[in-house]
Amino acid sequence: MFLRDDSTLAVADLSRAIFQLFDLRTGDFRGSLSCEGIGSSVSYQDSVIWLGAMSLGRKTSVAALRAGADSLEYLIPLPPEYLRMPWLAGTFPGSRVAAWRDTLLVGMTASDVLRVFSADGRLVDSVVVPVRIRRGVPPDIERQFERHHRTQRDWVRLTSALLGLFRQSNGAFVLVHADYDIVGPLTTADLFVTTLTPDRQHACVDTQLPVSGDAAPLVTFRADTLYVMDRQVVSDTAVETRITAYGIDGSRCRLAKLHEHR
DSSP, X not given: OEEEETTEEEEEETTTTXXXXXXXXXXXXXXEEEXXXXXXXXXXXXXXXXXXXXXXXXXXXXXXXXXXXXXXXXXXXXXXXXXXXXXXXXXXXOEEEEEETTEEEEEETTOSEEEEEEXXXXXXXXXXXXXXXXXXXXXXHHHHHTOTTOOHHHHHTTSOEEEEEEEOTTSOEEEEEEEEEEETTXXXXXXXXXXXXXXXXXXXXXEEEOOOSSSOOEEEEETTEEEEEEEEEEETTEEEEEXXXXXXXXXXXXXXXXXXXX
């Protein structure tokens, strides 16, 4: 979901590929907004709302909603591996976007490559996010996905997933990765936070966050604070839900040098 404006909340309706619009004050229904590729992240920049919205039909990864517009613009091409591999796109759908000035940083759920685009969709830079203790993305992920005898758990455990991509007020970037697993009826995850310097040349890599492991957590970011919604099974009939706020400070981290991706 995201704020369409000061009084309107947009909520994804996955079954119909639309956002339902509601009045924030009254809860009244205001209409709908179609979206080819439901947004998996949101970033606000001046008068534009940028959505990480992967669309295989349009072969794009980002949608833009400009002030006063009643439809989305579809920008930023999908990386080649997502076009070549429907298994990858189906198992790890979604893109993440962080916007600042006239620039977009875009990451795909199952990729350690971040791409930098101008607001008109021109690729200007790309970097590879380093891995310390999380799974990361296997270099032969395409070959591994071609092995169709894998179980659902095998697919989920194949790679880390980019769960969140945010920009701090000092210009640094915050990435949240999840190493998912399937345990019985539950999808669980270990969470890892990586920060990139504003110039994207150095990183503080894979700080693990304490989560219960009983369910896949949800994350969001606001005012330089990372919020994690975590759930823990406390009995056969009860689940405890907590939201934990984390301040992000990489000043004492031993930074790793990033290598440019070609």
